[in-house]
Amino acid sequence: MAERFSSYGPRLQFESVFLMLWLEDRRSLLGEVLDVSGREHLASALSAGAGVLALPVHLGPSYLIGPLLAMEHPTSMVFNRVNFEECRTLAFPHLPAEAFSMHEVDVVRAAVRALRAGRIFSIFPEVDPRGVGRHHTRVPFLGTTVMAPQGPVIISRMTGAPMLPVTLESKRDGTFLLTCHEPLEAPAGREDAAESMRILWHRLHEIILSGPTEDWEMWCEFDAMQPSRLGTGRASMPRCREASASGARGEDAP
Numbered sequence: 001m002a003e004r005f006s007s008y009g010p011r012l013q014f015e016s017v018f019l020m021l022w023l024e025d026r027r028s029l030l031g032e033v034l035d036v037s038g039r040e041h042l043a044s045a046l047s048a049g050a051g052v053l054a055l056p057v058h059l060g061p062s063y064l065i066g067p068l069l070a071m072e073h074p075t076s077m078v079f080n081r082v083n084f085e086e087c088r089t090l091a092f093p094h095l096p097a098e099a100f101s102m103h104e105v106d107v108v109r110a111a112v113r114a115l116r117a118g119r120i121f122s123i124f125p126e127v128d129p130r131g132v133g134r135h136h137t138r139v140p141f142l143g144t145t146v147m148a149p150q151g152p153v154i155i156s157r158m159t160g161a162p163m164l165p166v167t168l169e170s171k172r173d174g175t176f177l178l179t180c181h182e183p184l185e186a187p188a189g190r191e192d193a194a195e196s197m198r199i200l201w202h203r204l205h206e207i208i209l210s211g212p213t214e215d216w217e218m219w220c221e222f223d224a225m226q227p228s229r230l231g232t233g234r235a236s237m238p239r240c241r242e243a244s245a246s247g248a249r250g251e252d253a254p
Helices: 008-020 026-033 039-047 062-070 084-091 107-116 151-159 190-210 217-225
Strands: 034-037 052-056 075-081 097-101 120-122 136-141 144-149 163-170 176-180
Touching: 008 062, 008 084, 026 034, 039 052, 039 163, 039 176, 052 062, 052 107, 052 151, 062 075, 062 097, 062 120, 062 163, 075 107, 084 097, 107 120, 107 151, 136 190, 144 217, 151 163, 151 190, 163 190
Parallel strands: 034 176, 052 120, 052 163, 075 097, 075 120
Antiparallel strands: 136 144, 163 176
C-alpha cells in the first residue's frame, strides 16, 4: 500500500491529463475509456428538484469528477487552486462546466446560487485547506476521530440538495470507472445536522476502505485531521503536494 501511494502524485497527473483530453469526445470516452456506474443515483438526486451536491472523494484522478459530471448535467465546482480556465480552453470548451477559487468567492453563496439554479455543485468533503475552525466537528473515522468540515452538510441543509458521493478510479488497464454512490438526504433542520455528519462520514469511511485505499490523497493530511494534532483556533493544514488535473497547482476546497 505504501509503495503504491508513493507513486500517487505522478499517476494523478498522468491519469488526469489523459482523461481530460477525451472530454470533448463523449462517444469515444464512454465507449472506450470510461464506465459509469450509479447513473440512477444521479437521476434520483436530480429528481428532487433542488440541484445535487456532488462530493468527489479523493481517490484516484478525482479532480476530473466535476468535468465528467458536466457531461451529464451542468456543473459548478470549487477548488482551492486550479488552473481551470486553461484546462477548459484546451480540453473541454463546450461542456456546461464552471469553477471557482475558494479565495475569490463565498463558497456557501456560490453553492446556494448553483443549486437553486438546478445545477450540480461539486465540493470535496474530506478536508478544508484553510484549516480547522468553528465549522468543524469531531467524527469517528478510520479507527480514530478526525475534525470534519461541516460545509457540505450546511449547504445541503440550506438548499435541500441531496449529497452524492462520487468516485473515479483507474482499472489499471487504461480504462476508468466513475461511480455515483447512493445519495444522502439533506438534513431537515439544524437538529438533524449532527446525524447527517455521522452518516456522511460513515459513508466516506466505507468508500475509502473499499478502495483503492492506497490512492486516497488525504493520507497526506491525515495526521493534521486528528484532534490530538490541533491546537486552539483555526489550525492550518500542511500541504504535501502541488498536483492538479493539468499537472500544476491543483488543490480542492472543503
